Amino acid sequence: MLKKIGIAVAIILVGIQFVKVDKNEAAIRDIDSFVIDTKANIEVQNILAAKCFDCHSNKTAYPWYAKVAPVSFWINHHVEEGKEHLDFSNWSNYKTKRKKHKLEELVEELEEDKMPLESYEILHGDLTESEQKLLIDWAKATILSY
Numbered sequence: 168m169l170k171k172i173g174i175a176v177a178i179i180l181v182g183i184q185f186v187k188v189d190k191n192e193a194a195i196r197d198i199d200s201f202v203i204d205t206k207a208n209i210e211v212q213n214i215l216a217a218k219c220f221d222c223h224s225n226k227t228a229y230p231w232y233a234k235v236a237p238v239s240f241w242i243n244h245h246v247e248e249g250k251e252h253l254d255f256s257n258w259s260n261y262k263t264k265r266k267k268h269k270l271e272e273l274v275e276e277l278e279e280d281k282m283p284l285e286s287y288e289i290l291h292g293d294l295t296e297s298e299q300k301l302l303i304d305w306a307k308a309t310i311l312s313y
């Protein structure tokens with residue numbers, strides 16, 4: 168019985184590898200207008216690139232395990248949901264009011280320690296306190312500049 172279940176699970180695991188997942192892989196990470204518009208300096212850009220753009224831009228740097236189903240389904244769900252809420256690659260299409268609101272949300276998410284998602288932090292690490300502060304200061308200054 169156990170052997171049969173084992174075989175069935177193996178067949179399912181192999182089978183789901185063929186299910187197509189829509190990857191978030193544009194040729195370039197399109198963040199130029201966002202960087203200019205929010206005056207994100209290189210430090211801010213580096214932190215966002217390391218901890219946020221994977222789920223909030225048009226290009227995810229997929230680690231190898233992200234290619235293996237069912238992990239790929241789960242990661243892509245996070246990416247799709249993340250982008251739906253906030254897409255830095257789509258920044259130029261946001262109206263000023265929306266930009267401000269998104270940056271306010273960003274401050275809130277960081278102050279409440281909600282981003283990056285916990286599951287992401289396991290392998291990518293959390294923001295350090297100084298990184299968190301840098302992002303919050305930049306976001307607040309940008310909100311005031313609009």
Ligand code: HEC
Binds near residue numbers: 221222253269276287
């Ligand atoms: C593993 C994917 C992932 C990573 C990495 C990630 N996010 Fe998110 N983010 C999400 C998802 C999913 C949501 C929507 C659900 C929620 O709010 O929990 C979200 C929501 C948000 C929102 C709320 C937007 C709104 O208007 O509701 C902000 C702001 C945000 N993220 C900022 C960040 C920042 C800043 C970082 C980096 C420090 C980051 N996120 C990293 C997946 C991610």
